[in-house]
Amino acid sequence: RQAQYRRLRNKPSVTKDGVEVALQMNAGLLVDLPHLEEAGAAGIGLFRTELQFMVASSFPRMRDQQAQYTQILDASGGKPVTFRSLDIGGDKVLPYLRSILEENPAMGWRALRLGLDRPGLLRTQIRALLHAAAGRDLKLMFPMVVEVDEFLQARGLVEKELKHLRRHGHPVPETIRLGVMVEVPSLLFQLEELLGHVDFISVGSNDLFQFFCAVDRGNTRVADRFDPLSPPFLRALKQIVDAADKAHVPVTLCGEMAGNPLAAMALIGLGYRNLSMSPASLGPVKAMLRTLDAGRLSARLLSRMEPGHRDSDIRAFLTRFAEEM
Numbered sequence: 452r453q454a455q456y457r458r459l460r461n462k463p464s465v466t467k468d469g470v471e472v473a474l475q476m477n478a479g480l481l482v483d484l485p486h487l488e489e490a491g492a493a494g495i496g497l498f499r500t501e502l503q504f505m506v507a508s509s510f511p512r513m514r515d516q517q518a519q520y521t522q523i524l525d526a527s528g529g530k531p532v533t534f535r536s537l538d539i540g541g542d543k544v545l546p547y548l549r550s551i552l553e554e555n556p557a558m559g560w561r562a563l564r565l566g567l568d569r570p571g572l573l574r575t576q577i578r579a580l581l582h583a584a585a586g587r588d589l590k591l592m593f594p595m596v597v598e599v600d601e602f603l604q605a606r607g608l609v610e611k612e613l614k615h616l617r618r619h620g621h622p623v624p625e626t627i628r629l630g631v632m633v634e635v636p637s638l639l640f641q642l643e644e645l646l647g648h649v650d651f652i653s654v655g656s657n658d659l660f661q662f663f664c665a666v667d668r669g670n671t672r673v674a675d676r677f678d679p680l681s682p683p684f685l686r687a688l689k690q691i692v693d694a695a696d697k698a699h700v701p702v703t704l705c706g707e708m709a710g711n712p713l714a715a716m717a718l719i720g721l722g723y724r725n726l727s728m729s730p731a732s733l734g735p736v737k738a739m740l741r742t743l744d745a746g747r748l749s750a751r752l753l754s755r756m757e758p759g760h761r762d763s764d765i766r767a768f769l770t771r772f773a774e775e776m
């Protein structure tokens with residue numbers, strides 16, 4: 452199998468009926484970068500910047516952050532990298548960051564909330580990214596956005612830092628694209644407004660599903676109780692990709708679903724054309740999509756998702772479809 456996947460590395464990522472699907476990879480440390488070539492990924496769709504913070508024994512200083520981002524961009528060989536601003540808090544604790552014990556850490560003081568409450572911290576990270584991407588393209592997205600205004604505040608910090616760097620004669624990135632992770636259901640009801648402000652969005656299906664079904668992603672007791680491949684969640688995912696397409700805003704999905712061939716098949720059927728996953732999943736997903744008739748799948752999947760369809764077991768349908776393939 453491994454050899455078979457390796458052979459696919461340089462083969463086009465196109466379905467049998469000619470639909471191009473970009474496959475990117477998720478990463479978090481410099482050691483992940485060689486996978487970019489090995490797995491034949493189109494870029495890094497999610498770079499989890501908190502990893503550097505989690506393996507350090509104290510807050511990485513601006514220069515250390517900058518050095519890491521520079522190395523990442525250098526090692527990416529010109530392939531696009533989407534950085535995500537710090538997503539600490541919740542289950543991702545930093546021993547050196549004093550925090551109070553929270554009853555519901557996943558819904559607590561984490562990610563962008565922490566960044567907006569401690570703007571010094573977020574601004575330092577933004578400055579490090581701006582320095583590292585000087586003369587190149589910077590793509591940055593913010594996690595756990597609940598309201599459009601939080602994105603506007605975060606963008607305001609980027610603009611402030613940019614102004615500061617320009618005033619002091621520092622080189623700045625050639626292009627800056629700012630995006631939002633869609634991982635809290637509240638954004639489903641602000642899609643149009645959100646899409647009017649962002650350069651791109653990325654669906655964090657791990658958190659989105661956790662909050663959509665109120666099912667703790669790390670709790671094995673309940674984690675398998677609800678299926679992301681069931682109509683309500685698939686309809687939500689379709690709503691997102693449809694809205695993004697209509698607004699001509701690029702959309703990626705970077706949660707674990709993207710790396711599961713059956714789920715990735717469903718995502719392609721819903722209209723997703725950009726998936727980001729762990730490097731090891733690229734081979735299996737590419738093998739699947741190259742044998743997929745996306746048009747036929749899409750028609751059949753969408754009709755099954757209609758309310759009142761007599762057979763709403765989408766997972767069983769997808770499995771049968773995959774077997775026929």
Ligand code: PEP
Pocket residue numbers: 497499538634654655656657658659705706707
């Ligand atoms: C997600 O929530 O789907 C996601 C990609 O981010 P993380 O798993 O780091 O929360």
Ligand code: MG
Pocket residue numbers: 594634655657658
């Ligand atoms: Mg998340």
